[in-house]
Amino acid sequence: SERLGYFPAGIRSRLEEGIRRLHKLAGNALTDNMHIVFADGSTPLLSLVTMILQSSSKGLPLKVWARKPFYSGYSSLSFGDLVKFVGQEENETAAAADESLVEFVTSPNNPDGEIRSPVLSRPLTVFDKAYSWPMYTFMDEPFNSSAHPLSLWTLSKVTGHASSRVGWAIVGDKALADAMQMLACPIGCPMESQMVAISAIEHVLQTEGEIFKWGRAKFTERWRKIEDGFRNASCYRIRNPLAQGFDRFSQKVYKQTPPYLWMECLNLPAQKSCGDMLRSFGIKCRDGEYFGMPPSYARLSLYVATPVFDVLMQKLTNMFATTC
């Protein structure tokens, strides 16, 4: 019954401690003197952050902007007359002129894995750091939470526990952190999902990041196959930057292994999108337009089991051979 009541003792504090140590192990964020806000995943954090910024802004609606290609989920941040996502409508120049607009910086970016910095200079920028983990990219300097005091994180992209809905924000300002926590899990997040998160995170800590190494090995192997496959496909191009940089986690240079393949189809038949082409070969994807890009772009998820990935490569190879 100690765990039945509203605030089961020791759960939240243990999860918070685990998360701070996890960031230290991965080397992806400084958390000293920062507040941790918990929510049921990072998706609710995205919308409640816009609500809070809206409630203290003067104009209606609050405009939210991200550079293209942007995460397709941001379009659902638009909410009544209160919040409007304008990533599609406004280019960088227009956004820069829009004084009250808030920039979302996804880094590494979804869909392409690009390492990004803010384009606009605003007092507060929202950093979506979902993919800033060693299995996806090199870890150079840890994210400077003091300089950028609002970043959003999710367990789903670290340990895979998407259905447990565990997200958190690293927040510098106490008043903002309190306001966020009042909207996200105001009476604590579900105890059971916190316990699963504690188990998963403490396992990562105890094994000194074995899952990071495993994920890197898996994704490195997959990207080798992807790059091999695209090498002779003259009508299809990988559009991920696949940057490399010195990686403090392994103490050597690491080339990015993002979880999504972001690609372009060249010489498409009229009226046909890259997504149409892929789907006609039985390949699941999300069309470029969801990310603010032309229909010649598409995103393929690499969050699949190995047998599924192998079939995906066969289908791509077949498409390359048949249409190019």
Next chain:
Amino acid sequence: SERLGYFPAGIRSRLEEGIRRLHKLAGNALTDNMHIVFADGSTPLLSLVTMILQSSSKGLPLKVWARKPFYSGYSSLSFGDLVKFVGQEENETAAAADESLVEFVTSPNNPDGEIRSPVLSRPLTVFDKAYSWPMYTFMDEPFNSSAHPLSLWTLSKVTGHASSRVGWAIVGDKALADAMQMLACPIGCPMESQMVAISAIEHVLQTEGEIFKWGRAKFTERWRKIEDGFRNASCYRIRNPLAQGFDRFSQKVYKQTPPYLWMECLNLPAQKSCGDMLRSFGIKCRDGEYFGMPPSYARLSLYVATPVFDVLMQKLTNMFATTC
């Protein structure tokens, strides 16, 4: 891994089915042709409902009102310039004149257990039905969800699993239900807490509501002791209505056994509240002012283990004997 991904198969539908059957067993709400929206507890539902109503209202702020004594938690619905809870400021006449204001009807009411109907006639009223379960009150007609298409419910007051954060709304309008679900658990509620809720609810169903009978027996015994104790306390009064009515669950008349004692202190020393008096005898309580009432009122929680309740009764008896 089938349960690791975003939408684990069969979980949400099984919980929803359990909840519809639970309402049927308790006889407290009709759910046919109604949509169920899930959230992490009913507290987030309260605020997201006001956000959605605000986003489609013309004026700023959206005013939310409830008749006194009102649930103390409603004051935290106030949010920036967007939403303002005016239960404290506006009496019934003022509220009735405020055309765009939204009424919250808590029935049975917190703090006193009163069975309530809307005071204002508005197109949409929000019903907070947290305490509409057989352990707290008689079950006459099931709540007519078609006539009142927005009611909020929580597992914490049925099976006690407060820390699992499982709340739901019964909603008539599909568009409103979709808008609510977009803000509450947009990618599903945490799987683990849903599984705990499924286990708990299916147990209640399999035992044909044994917990309702157990809860009634417990609370009936406690209220007998409370009423006995107050009988000779001329300076203290029970302020719960403790109504009785025909109960379809047991097929006989049942007198309410609410989970909170709502009381008034008479002949208080100057500058002293009822809460001060209670606390000076070591009794935990919440002051009447949180519920929009004078400081001569206070609410005591009966959600305590039996030994704690027995000590509470001793302390009350001591206070009655010493101060009256």
